[in-house]
Amino acid sequence: MKKHKFIHQRRPQWKKFEQFLRQVSSRSLSKLPADKISTFSQLLREISHDLATIRSRGWGHELTSYLNDLVARGHNLFYSAPPTNFARFYRYLAADFPRLFRANIGYFLIASLLFFLPMGVSWCVVQNKPELASRVIPEEYLSQFDNMYGEEGGLNSDTENTTEGNTDSEESEDSETDSFGDQRATMAGFYINHNVGIALKCFALGVLLGLGTVYTLLFNGIFLGAVSGYIISQGNGDRFLSFVISHGSFELTAIAVAGGAGLMLGNAIIHPGQRTRFQSLQVRGLEAVQIAGGAAAMLVVAAMIEAFWSPADIPNIVKYSVGSGLWLIVFLYLTFAGLQSDRRLPSQHSLSNSPQQGDQHR
Template sequence: MKRATFLAQRKPAWQNFEKSLRRVETVNQRRLSSEEVLAFSRQLREVAHDLELVRTRDWGLDLEEYLNRLLARGHDYFHAPRAGTWHTIGQFLFMEFPRIFRTWWGYQLLAALLFFGPLIISWILIQNEPPLAARFMSQEALDQYDMMYSSEDSASLDETAFSFDSWNDYGNERASMAGFYVQHNVGIALQCFARGILLGIGTIYTLLFNGISIGATAGYVLSLGHADRFLGFVVSHGSFELTAIAIAGGAGLLVGDAALHPGQLSRWSALRLRGRDAGQMAVGAAFMLVVAALIEAFWSPAPIPSEYKFLVGGFLWFSVAMYLGWSGRERT
């Protein structure tokens, strides 16, 4: 058989196989039906046979490379493990999200400074000068904090007087609070991200506002003399919640910078390319906020000595740092 005759006979089959590859590759390893599996397997074997024929007859390196690429793509797809929904979610959370976070670390650092800087300053300022709290919070909010921490039993449960019905009521209440925390915290993160389209100004405002508000609240409560109870409550879920808000802010700043400095790309292209990574960072931050809401609803208010909560809280802060700094790194 001559090379020209071979190409005329086999080229349509290769083109059909390429179409099959493009179809399955663009839908994230879609499951094939039994008939499609048989057809795909047959095409894969035919390409392998054609490649061997081209090699033995020395019909050109370009043709050999073309068939080798087809065979490699088909082999990778056909023999790759099929990822289910949970596997895909785990792959994103533990591999892709931390990598994207580290890729755009400059924006994350700036967002952290804009959020944690005002938080720490307002915390220290109001803890030392409590009357200044009235400039940052309404009198109604101040009175509410005074009432919340006026009783030693207001934020804890009586372990000795707990019946089965009480535990049911507590579980229902905590589940309801978890839903509230998810809605509230994820809402803040989405604001940080979405307002980045306003050239980053909206994100900067949201980070500064929430940083000042949280710091003012912490400073005022600590000025009342309730450091042990308050810090014991916030130390655990704060690791996920505060970090996630800063990450969402970094995603918003990335979008804002793409709009301001598109570089060699058009503004729309820059927004589309960077917006994909920014959106994934926002989704990762939302997952962290869900974890924070569960901790805040069930663990933080539990009647457990503060020493244990500080111990768990320190471990969670360390875990979040290790997760963002090391998870998803390639082994050398």
């Protein structure tokens, strides 16, 4: 079948589905009659098939982008309709989030470049010339890092303090054990608040045409790289790296993921296509929010590891082994989790071809 004939035959269904999307909100889809939901599901499958056909025959980027956008919106509407519950939350973390991450991986790659490249550069520069650290890091912070990671410093000082006086009495031991647990819980709460705050800042500032996200990624990358380079230049690399390797897998990756979500918001405003910028934010913003939520969940995991595992008095070789395994787990999770959902709606993969793809609705 030729292109023009195919478009002429299928366009009414596309317009019908587009009108359906305009009329139905994610909260009301589940309240529709069963026949309406069935019609919606059928149209979604048909348009997914149309998109696969058009892409395989190379019938134009604009048409592909238009249908890809319809499928993405339909998929978001369909899967966001059920009420929130534990099963839905589990599905989101196990399948939906990593699938959406891969579908929009172009944004993540750009965010990673903006975050990890400055980090690596500042790390190398400060490690070779530690006197430059004071240009990025306040002097009081440098003193704190020396105390924390120096030979007489105390990453594990709270652990050591809880062991003093164990021979005095069982009551003292119980009290110190409770204190240790309270300290760890307090640390976990602090790390969650701090780390999630960074991720949400990377995401939310995307509404400033993406410039806020770019600045936040660059600033944190340079700062963290300078901190790492300075600590290692002072001969405390082993203590520092063994401390950060485990939670860093979730933490650093999540910051880049949140940054990618922020860039999605910025791109939706800059390239709204034929929509208004507010409409573009509504369409692309849903996916961005879901991706940012996944990044926040990763940061909660990172905070727990940082509070309860990273400062524990455990041989460094064990921490390096576990930390390497956690980096591998993060990679496998983002790469392979939810692949079954990807196969069910393969059209979503085209979103990963370009950060702008799916935003140009023609």
